[in-house]
Amino acid sequence: MIRARFGLGVAVGVALAVAAAGACAPRKGSPVARGPRLLKLEAFPGAVVERACVPTGPEQCFNARDDNCNGIIDEGCGVNTGLVQFAAAWTEPKADVDLRVVDPNGELVEAGRATQAGLVKDRDCPGKRNECRGQNMENVYLEAGDPVRGKYQLRIRLEDLGGETPPIRVTVGARVGPKTYALEVTLEQAGDERALTLEL
Ligand SMILES: [Ca+2]
Numbered sequence: 001m002i003r004a005r006f007g008l009g010v011a012v013g014v015a016l017a018v019a020a021a022g023a024c025a026p027r028k029g030s031p032v033a034r035g036p037r038l039l040k041l042e043a044f045p046g047a048v049v050e051r052a053c054v055p056t057g058p059e060q061c062f063n064a065r066d067d068n069c070n071g072i073i074d075e076g077c078g079v080n081t082g083l084v085q086f087a088a089a090w091t092e093p094k095a096d097v098d099l100r101v102v103d104p105n106g107e108l109v110e111a112g113r114a115t116q117a118g119l120v121k122d123r124d125c126p127g128k129r130n131e132c133r134g135q136n137m138e139n140v141y142l143e144a145g146d147p148v149r150g151k152y153q154l155r156i157r158l159e160d161l162g163g164e165t166p167p168i169r170v171t172v173g174a175r176v177g178p179k180t181y182a183l184e185v186t187l188e189q190a191g192d193e194r195a196l197t198l199e200l
């Protein structure tokens with residue numbers, strides 16, 4: 001866990017250089033060498049980014065966390081995943097939170113169609129007809145193949161409290177290749193948002 005401290009009102013992100021994982025360099029041409037890797041993560045001031053996965057037991061569904069630390073978020077829950085995945089989960093059933101992801105080509109990832117970089121959004125919660133059934137998790141994932149390298153910009157925004165009592169605590173999970181990352185976001189009122197950037 002890395003704790004970043006900032007002066008009040010300083011609107012600068014934290015740049016966390018991500019050290020190369022493992023002491024052994026993968027052989028050239030091996031699947032590990034070809035897989036995507038997180039080069040940099042810039043989070044909003046005060047963000048606490050969990051970079052080392054700590055197993056807490058069997059995988060739990062719709063919490064945007066890799067509970068069993070196998071490198072996949074919410075597997076076995078009917079949630080799509082790929083070599084790149086971003087998820088945001090919250091517990092208040094009526095609160096409307098949006099996970100907005102802009103891929104390295106500058107394209108916003110939307111439900112129902114893949115961006116040119118191959119990203120799709122497959123859950124929009126709570127949904128107009130409560131499709132998420134109280135299990136609020138929005139999920140963006142790479143449909144197939146190798147991801148486009150560059151900056152992935154994430155925004156977590158509270159659209160509507162929906163009558164729920166603030167704060168709304170949102171867990172944000174990210175998968176890049178075989179590794180997962182997590183951080184918590186607290187949103188108080190409609191329009192509140194936090195941003196982070198992951199560079200591959
Ligand atoms: Ca897992």
Ligand SMILES: [Ca+2]
Nearest residue numbers: 060065067074
């Ligand atoms: Ca989980």
